Amino acid sequence: MLFTDRADAGRRLAQRLEELRGEDVVVLGLPRGGVPVAFEVARALHAPLDVIVVRKLGVPYQPELALGAIGEGGVRVLDDEIVRAAHVTVEEVAAVEKAGRAELERRLARFRGGRAGIAVAGRTVVIVDDGVATGSTARAACRVARARGAARVVLAVPVGAFDAIEALRDRAGQDTDHDAAQEAGQDTNNDTVKDADEVVCLEVPAFFGAVGQWYGDFRQTTDGEVADLLGRAADDVREAPAVDDPPLRDEEVEVFAGPVPLAGHLRVPEDSAGVVVFVHGSGSSRHSPRNRYVAATLNEAGLATLLFDLLTQREEFDRSYVFDIELLAHRLIDVTHWLATQPGTTGLPVGYFGASTGAGAALWAAADPRVDIAAVVSRGGRPDLARPRLGAVRSPTLLIVGERDEIVLQLNERARAAMPGETDLAVVPGATHLFEEPGALERVARLAEDWFTGHLVPAPAGTH
Numbered sequence: 001m002l003f004t005d006r007a008d009a010g011r012r013l014a015q016r017l018e019e020l021r022g023e024d025v026v027v028l029g030l031p032r033g034g035v036p037v038a039f040e041v042a043r044a045l046h047a048p049l050d051v052i053v054v055r056k057l058g059v060p061y062q063p064e065l066a067l068g069a070i071g072e073g074g075v076r077v078l079d080d081e082i083v084r085a086a087h088v089t090v091e092e093v094a095a096v097e098k099a100g101r102a103e104l105e106r107r108l109a110r111f112r113g114g115r116a117g118i119a120v121a122g123r124t125v126v127i128v129d130d131g132v133a134t135g136s137t138a139r140a141a142c143r144v145a146r147a148r149g150a151a152r153v154v155l156a157v158p159v160g161a162f163d164a165i166e167a168l169r170d171r172a173g174q175d176t177d178h179d180a181a182q183e184a185g186q187d188t189n190n191d192t193v194k195d196a197d198e199v200v201c202l203e204v205p206a207f208f209g210a211v212g213q214w215y216g217d218f219r220q221t222t223d224g225e226v227a228d229l230l231g232r233a234a235d236d237v238r239e240a241p242a243v244d245d246p247p248l249r250d251e252e253v254e255v256f257a258g259p260v261p262l263a264g265h266l267r268v269p270e271d272s273a274g275v276v277v278f279v280h281g282s283g284s285s286r287h288s289p290r291n292r293y294v295a296a297t298l299n300e301a302g303l304a305t306l307l308f309d310l311l312t313q314r315e316e317f318d319r320s321y322v323f324d325i326e327l328l329a330h331r332l333i334d335v336t337h338w339l340a341t342q343p344g345t346t347g348l349p350v351g352y353f354g355a356s357t358g359a360g361a362a363l364w365a366a367a368d369p370r371v372d373i374a375a376v377v378s379r380g381g382r383p384d385l386a387r388p389r390l391g392a393v394r395s396p397t398l399l400i401v402g403e404r405d406e407i408v409l410q411l412n413e414r415a416r417a418a419m420p421g422e423t424d425l426a427v428v429p430g431a432t433h434l435f436e437e438p439g440a441l442e443r444v445a446r447l448a449e450d451w452f453t454g455h456l457v458p459a460p461a462g463t464h
Contacts, residue, residue, distance in 0.1 A: 002159060002203050005217040006033065006130055009158035009202075010040025016200055017126065017156060021045050024123045028052035030141055031111055032221040033211075034129035037158065039229045041128055049233035050118040051111050051226065052127060054140045055100040057093070059086045066136065067093070070100055071144030072108060072117060074252050074263070075287055090314045111226050115234060121149030121296040122445075131211030132160035132201070135168050142195040149292030151441065155196040161208040169199045248272075248344045255308055255338050257331035264308030264335075267299055268344035274374065274456030275304035275339060275348045279332055281356025282322045285309050290379070290434070290441060291355060297445035301453055304345055308335060310358070323357065325385045329364035336371050349374040349456045352395075353448060356433075360385030363415075367392035375455035377448045380408055380433050383415035390415055396422040398451040400444055402431030424451075
């Protein structure tokens with residue numbers, strides 16, 4: 001026996017995580033057994049506590065083989081390699097997801113008892129369970145948290161099997177650039193995505209057996225106990241709202257590019273001064289954690305944001321769509337027109353934030369006379385993909401590139417020379433293509449905030 005019970009394990013785990021006290025941390029417990037452990041961690045760190053509920057998606061004819069997982073807010077992560085190998089169709093994935101999502105929402109409602117979930121975008125998320133046997137649930141939870149926009153993910157458990165913990169720690173250093181890989185003609189799948197940024201495990205016994213054998217008291221945690229602990233935590237730490245006023249709109253939306261329906265998420269803060277449309281890169285989606293982080297920063301600055309999928313689920317598997325920049329630009333134009341008809345965004349100046357290949361589509365669209373784009377920001381972008389239209393871009397454009405992203409930096413330097421309008425190049429010191437270095441993504445977000453507020457927000461009367 002290593003721990004008296006889950007509360008004892010949580011208090012001891014909290015001591016190891018003491019360095020996180022004072023940071024912008026959210027503690028997420030994996031129900032049910034991880035929540036009593038997470039409660040003690042959250043209390044020690046003076047951090048808000050919530051649950052992270054994930055549902056694994058099984059291959060239809062072999063449900064024990066996971067093809068991905070889903071989380072709240074429409075988040076879905078797929079293992080593309082399993083999907084391809086098992087010949088699972090888009091319709092089958094959708095059917096499995098629909099059934100899983102109904103159960104996920106039911107469990108969330110039962111655990112939270114009517115309380116809203118806690119926002120994780122742009123924050124450090126500590127995912128806590130009572131132990132790790134195989135690591136599959138922990139991996140799924142980390143991926144869901146990252147897809148929800150977490151800036152940093154820490155997996156913390158009291159005890160775990162050696163092989164599972166080592167595998168999780170090995171993967172903590174991985175983060176393949178999906179955009180670059182696809183542009184090079186390589187396949188990408190979720191096995192190349194970094195799960196946690198850090199893995200904390202107090203004990204890794206040589207002969208593991210099962211999680212329960214390392215506890216003196218390992219009685220099953222009930223749904224009622226989970227709900228009670230979340231309620232007590234909410235009383236201890238009152239979670240501040242993400243913005244001073246509740247947003248006018250914060251919802252999943254269906255936008256239309258011509259006849260094609262595309263999934264999106266629209267957030268409109270009170271008294272928004274402008275709206276920024278995010279254009280993701282190849283291999284990504286509206287759930288891009290980096291784009292969600294930047295979007296949260298812009299929301300705090302009083303700007304509305306729309307993150308949407310450029311492609312349908314079926315089109316995502318067809319590479320002829322992925323790099324058809326003209327097609328993507330036309331869809332972006334249609335979505336821009338749709339925004340002009342929406343409550344809360346009608347009449348607002350519009351900006352584009354493009355990442356990687358999405359930046360090419362953003363610049364192509366910005367050059368089109370059918371739209372009036374007040375500003376464009378490119379993060380690690382591929383403006384060369386819009387080369388035929390760069391000479392027609394008049395929108396003020398900021399090109400943000402990592403100092404160590406040498407090839408992309410050269411492409412952006414050439415693009416700046418070819419663009420006749422106001423064009424600045426900001427190089428983030430020490431950063432690579434994904435801006436995963438400490439402070440790099442925060443720098444990107446602040447640069448974008450300054451550029452958009454400088455060009456979308458009207459100057460006060462009497463200023464020049």
